[in-house]
Amino acid sequence: MDPRPVDRPGDGPVDRRWRYRRSLASRVTLLTTLAVGISVAFVALGAYVTVRMQMQSSLDESLMSRATQAAQAPAITDQETGSEIPAFRLVATDVRIGMMYADGKYVWYDRIGDPPRLGKAEVEVARDEAGSSIRTVRVDGSSYRVVAVPYREGEALLVAQSLEGQQQVLSKLGIVMLLFGVAGVIAAGAAGWGVAANGLRPVRRLTTEVEHIARTEDLRPLPVEGHDEIARLATAFNQTLAALAASRDRQRRLVADAGHELRTPLTSLRTNLDLLAQSDAASTASALPAAARAELLDDVRAQIEEMTTLIGDLVELARDEPLTHVIATVDLVEVLDNAVARVRRRAPGVSVEVWAQPWFVVGEQGALERAITNLLDNAAKWSPEGGTIRVTLVDGELTVDDEGPGIAEADLPHVFERFWRSEESRSMPGSGLGLSIVQQVASRHSGDVEAGRAPTGGARLVMRLPGAPTPPPDAPGEATP
Template sequence: MTPLAHRLRTLPLRSRLAMLVAVAVAVAVAAAAVTCWLLTRAQLEAELDNSLRNTSAPAGLVQGALGRCALGQSPPETADPGFAYVQVVADNGNRCVDASSQPVTVQASDVAVARGTQQEALHDSTTEDGAPVRVHTQREPFGPAGSLVTVSVSRPLGEIDSSLNRLALLLTAVAGIGVIGAGAAGLWIARTGLRPVDGLTRAVEHVARTEDLSLRIPAEGEDEIARLSRSFNSMTAALASSRDRQARLIADAGHELRTPLTSLRTNVELLARSEETGRALPPEDRTALMASVKAQMTELASLIGDLQELSRPDALAPGPLQVVALHTIVESALERARLRGPDLTIEVALHPWYVRAEPAALERALVNVLDNAVKFSPPGAAVEVALSSRGELTVRDHGPGIPADELPHVFERFWRSPSARALPGSGLGLSIVARTLQQTGGEIALSPAAGGGTVASIRIPGASTPPPTTP
């Protein structure tokens, strides 16, 4: 990177925009000025050429020039030409100049006209003192006999040069004023246009400094700045919501962990005090105490596992989806459910249904649904599991059911029905189920069952036959 480019990158954005506008305007004005100057020069030269072509040398000047040559007089050193210089050119390159004109350098094209090999000549030349002139040479009739003589009529280019110089000064002044005005206008436009960006910058700096995610930026219009402001507001709202969910998750997890930890600590202290004092607990009390410790450890392990599963962000993409047989995954989950409820009767009716999902996550979700049915079913009751030909999976238990006022809360994290707080569980199972099914495009709903109990209905998009495999 060149030092100039590095210096430009260190300037504020509005300064860079103003400089870019000024440079762009300067280039445009310079191009327009040069074009205007060139066109004006070409037009003036064309008018001068037309004037020379339409100008006939006065007979007196031609006579005077021929007379001076006949007398052998030298060309005058200074003269006031009036409208133009006039001289007669011989075919050997000599010239005859009247006393009122100045001699102009004869060129080959002038001699060619004098010799009759060229009709006319139009070119630039100089006087004896080096002044630039425009020359037009042609053959003209002269005298009573009408004999042809070669006459060169010249006009000084100084009159064009002076006009062009004045025009160049005028264009330079106008271009300078335009560039300065463009720079000022560019700076004003940059400041006005970047004012919303300044507000956005201050907002970002405020959030970074204070971690205040409640700040919102006014977004008006449909331009890029308004879209950026709305995106920033959406981002801070999402971050605030995520932080609130994280804080709520931590608070709820701490609350749920406190009860089993307190009970576990009490039981461990009782065992330790018994060992320290030498007073052994009765065998039946010790057995009950150890069973309580084991149950609390199991509950803690289950709660920690649910927290690990739920700790992934809601927007986290699931693992690779693949076509799986839902009826096969249901059968695998049923095997685990039977181990948890050996005294229950599980009635199964499964039709083939194929879905796109992550197999391990889907099986965990189905196990959680079946666990709830097993946990709330009375001993010896039946759990009915059915997968219809249209892909609807229903799990029906014959437990106490869920009151209607509690159904809207069953999928909330750590929510547990007051009637179920004495049973093991963390209140996270159905929340994990709902999120897993949402990631696969499915849904779950709980409703009271006719005759008592609860029906869990699961719908996942799929087909009754597997899709054809590509070779």
């Protein structure tokens, strides 16, 4: 049993990819709403704090001004009694008036409600240790803003005002901001949904068309409108469709051409085998002569060899992929020597002249040897009896010249096509896949191949492979998988 935990929905941290199960439109709407909500919250908080600080500052300036003026104003004489009335007793009734003494005792001249309790800050003003003080004092749930200014020696005048009115204003402001913030978030959500619905319409249309292609395998290109990201995505998808269509066409041609090429040797092989079977079943008098029987068997062997070569070529062409096999640093001169030795055994009537400089390629040795052998086999097939094949390898450019009739100009564009054979070569052995394999191997090794006319009048085939005249210093000594 696998001991690893199984992810289940609702398991908290385990279910951490929930957001990818949401639609793109819902994610855009959610992100837009969150962004606007956070912005509205910051703006509302900033406005609230700014208004609160401004109201607090205005109140402090007003209280300090009134307290200072009251403390400095001369006493007023009562016309009826002739007694003096301190000026601070005439301060408006919206504030509370008190007196703080140097010994820490204080008195409030009104008896309305619970008076604010004072402390060290006001005592310091009474003792002339501080020029003034202003602070907020809470009493039984009520808040007061208390100002203390010097009055007479050992005394400080107290002025206190309740903050209830200010708090009511701030509460109403908070409610208004909350309502507007909620409305803004709702409007942002609706706007985000509208933007997502309209902005993602091309994506939905593209998705529908891609699903149609996947369902019907109709590889016609998609219509592209505009120059935005969706248009670039559709263009890139059209390129993928074109590559897929080309690959499918190549596969169909390969299957069709392979079936066509296999039909002839199979038919001939079946005919020869039927003749041999009939000969074995016939009487001694009507049996095939030994020479005819041997000729039929040789023909069968040749056809089997031709089919084996054809099947091997088809398998090689089917490997239309990057290098995934055994890769190593390959000595191209050594590979060329092996290919030349093999061709000399196959075509003893043709001489091969080789002039090569050292060249090392990182790649697959077997594939490179097969490609070079195919080039030499092609040259040997077209060379006359006693002809010479000239092979040169200079700076990674392998040139093979023969003394045959050469390649017609009209045939040059088709030389490396699969199963393509010129009119002159259709009566000769071969499947028409050899040079296609050369082109594929060169392409897989980041090289190229081209055909032309040799100075001697024959064909010239050139294969170029990137590499270096010396092996790289970190090259492995042996092939590594």
